[in-house]
Amino acid sequence: MTAIEGSVALVTGGSRGIGRALVEALYERGARKVYATARDPRTVTHPDAVPLALEVTDPASVAAVAEQAQDVTLLINNAGASVNANFLDSSVEDVRREFETNFYGPLLVTRAFVPVIERNGGGHLLNVHSVLSWIGLAGSYSASKAAFWSQTNSLRLDLKPRGIDVTGLHVGYVDTDMTVGVDAPKSTAASVAAQALDGIASGAYEVLADDVSRQVKAGLAADPAALYPQLAAA
Secondary structure (H helix, E strand, O other): OOOOOOOEEEEOOOOOHHHHHHHHHHHHOOOOEEEEEEOOHHHOOOOOOEEEEOOOOOHHHHHHHHHHOOOOOEEEEOOOOOOOOOOOOOOHHHHHHHHHHHHHHHHHHHHHHHHHHHHOOOEEEEEEOOHHHOOOOOHHHHHHHHHHHHHHHHHHHHHHHHOEEEEEEEOOOEOOHHHOOOOOOOEOHHHHHHHHHHHHHHOOOEEEOOHHHHHHHHHHHOOHHHHOHHHHOO
């Protein structure tokens, strides 16, 4: 279990959506310092956050941020891309670009900060996934998040002996700029952030932040036709 109060956190993609809500919730729960990263740090609006420029796909950018944030005890990999490339019709470069951001990006950040967190006495890693980690409805996005989920499961085993606990956050639609055109039930970013921090504090391996995530996770053991009714179509 990791205490939020007094922690030093770094949130990638901390200027909007779930990332911004996580920054706010961390301060509300007594975090001592929160680094909020963005490609353009001027978009970080929280008055107490420490804004840092970060491009998660650029090893030099990741290394520079790790050098500036040597006191981190809690790392939140939230930054991601939503390209949704079709495997048959989209360019392979579009598929690769999504994996660079959603899989290799958080891997680079994690590898840079594990030694930092370890030197600071241990701490926590939160990886922000999606219900689409478990259901292939969004092409390259689903595949990249599925791979990220697998990465998280492996890291949990690798980091436990090093004093770093790992939580995976899964959620469906969230009421953010990315889902403005989606006509479906949505969670609030504040609710998702609160559940994520509850999970960190309790040492949860996974946080399923809405009904759709819980339903899809429960259905993984069923026949594929249960998750993909399209397979039964005439």
